[in-house]
Amino acid sequence: MKIFEKFLNIDRRIIFLLILLGVAIPLIWTLGFNLEVTENVQSVYTMLEKIEPGTRILISFDYDPSTKPEIQPMALALMQQAFTLRLRIIATALWPMGVQMCNEAFEKVSAEYPNIEYGVDFINLGYKSGGMVTINHMAKDFRSTFPADAGGNPIDEFPIMKGIKNFDKIGCVISLSAGDPGLKQWVMIVHDTFGKPVAGGTTAVQAPTMLPYVNEQQQLVGLLGGLKGAAEYELLINKPGFATKGMDAQSVAHLIIILFILIGNIGYFATRKQKDNLKA
Amino acid sequence: MAILMDRIGIWIGVFLTFAIFSFLYKDNPFYKIAEQIFIGISAGYWFIYTIYNILIPNLFIPVTSDFTHNFILLIPAFLGILMLCRLIPSIDWVSRYALAVVIGTTAGLFFKRYLQSDVLNQLTATMLNPFASSNAVQIIGELILIIGTLTGIVYFFFSKKHEGAFGTTAKIGIYFLMVSFGAAFGYTVMARISLLIGRLNFLLGDWLGIIKP
Incomplete structure (x- = not known):
């Protein structure tokens, strides 16, 4: 029975070490686990x-x-698909550092699409504080909310902004969100008030809180949840990247965690039975 | 020069990553240093960011360039100053006026939106005919959705003692809640592992060059 007691007293540092190895090894040597596309991710793609x-x-x-x-691989995959489909992207940010995230993603993706031109096919309007109030204001007067792009140039200089006064001429809105303000606010204003399709990508932590919005009412068309959502999207656009590679490591880490949960439970129930017998 | 700066940046990143991870072994001075650097830099960054990206473009420039049309901006500026009064104990009560305006405005602006999105639309999405579909999986899924929603709500009804049929319904609601907590926990684990993957990708890719970043 001592072995069951040992199960309950495993040094947590051993678990950390195994998780570290479980994540590092698949990053070096790809295992190639199968990945299936879920309906929520497919809907965004469609x-x-x-x-x-x-x-x-x-x-x-x-x-x-x-x-x-978690989220940058989604941004890369969505931009790749959009540019392949010759869609034009207007980028905004409700988080200050989102501006740099956007620039980084565009720099990486535009290298693959040499014909993409800033101001014609893509524009980064930068950060605006205010969350839901900002989105609401965009719906009423886009140009006064974002009079200039992230570089400080008036938006009238850019052909991509021609005729944009509110959300009327925007095909859809996609929010890559790590919290508040983020996807929920876009759903509330853009879909629930103005009826435009909204989709999103969130961190895995946030995904369960946003999944109820993917419903019959189509408050959200679809949702990319965490690294898995990003990996599924990479699979759909047929461009495996960081997320696909990360899913091998993710799967191994999950297996290790499941193993330790089982070990802990076996140890718990075995020692409890022993203690009950002693009491009797 | 740019490459050298890049390398220095990577080495600082590596040092700070190891310093933070060292906490997993036990608390130590390296972890403390990294923690304090993070807090200090974050506070400094936000302070400067707020001045240059919020106060200057949204307040200082409009007011100084066209005072007649923008003098109304002085009201939020004044409320902002009132908020700072919290730092002076003898007049910290003044900040409550600013807070009252913020809370009142937020409640007024967002009440309708939240009611529409989180109550009405969510309720409408649950009011469906589960047998409308010919797909068995979809029918079962929609039945689970309806049962889960109703029993979950029953669990949170505390004005009646949870016993008999009512108690059984509430207990079923607990199972649905446990499943949702389990799913949320699973997603949280995935998020944390994703962050570890990001750090290891940096260490193995950007630093050691073993994998392609």
Whole structure:
């Protein structure tokens, strides 16, 4: 029975070490676990596929470097798909560091699409404080909310902004969100008030709180939840990247955690039975 | 020069990463240093960011360039100053006026939105005919959605003692809640592992060059 007691007293540092190895090894040597696309992710992909080429879509970068490993792969995959479909991207940020996240993503993606031109196919309008109030104001007067792009140049100089006064000429809104303000606020204003399709990508922590919005009412068209959502999207656009690679490590880490949960439970129930017998 | 600065940046990042991870072994001075650097830099960064990206473009420039059309901005500026009065104990009560305006405005502006999105639309999404679909999986899924919603709500009804049929319904609600907590916990684990993957990708890729970042 001593072995069961040992199960309950495993040094936590051993668990940390095993998790570290479980994550590091698959990053070095790819294991290639199978990945299936879920309906929520497929819906986002299909939504973009159905939009006419040349249409402007709005992507909001509502996250910062602390959640970059989860959300940046989504941004890259969505931008790649949008540029492949010849959709034009208007980028905004409700989080200050979202501006840099957007610039970084555009720099990386634009290297693959040499014909993409800033101001014509893409624009970064930068950060605006205010959350829901800002979105509401965009719906009423887009130009006074964002009179200039992130570099301080008046938006009238850019062809991509021609005719944009509110959300009327925006095909859809996608919020890549790590919290508040973020996806929920976009749903409330853009879909629930103005009826425009909204989709999003969130951190895994936030995903369960946003999933109820993917419903019959189509408050959210679809949702990319955490690294898995990003990996599924990479699979859909057929461009495996960081998220796909990360899912191998993610799966191994989960297996280790499940193993330790089982060990802990076996140890708990075995020693409890022993204690009950002693009491009797 | 740019490459050298890049390398220095990576080495600082590596040092800070190891300093933070060292806490997993036990608390130590390196962890404390990294923690204090993080807090200090964050506070400094936000202070400067607020001045240059919020106060200057939204207040100082409009007021100084066109006072006649923008003098109304002095009201939120004044409320902002009132908020800072919290730092002076003898007049900290003044900040309550600013807080009252913020809370009142937020409640007024957002009440309708939250009612529409979180109550009406969510309720409408649950009021569905589960047998409308010909797909068995979808029918079962929608039945689970309806039962889960109703029993979950019953659990939170505390004005009647949870016993008999009512208690059984509430107990079923607890199971649904436990499943949702479990799913949330699973997602949280995934998020934390994702952050570890990000750090290891940096260490193994950007620093050691073993993997392609």
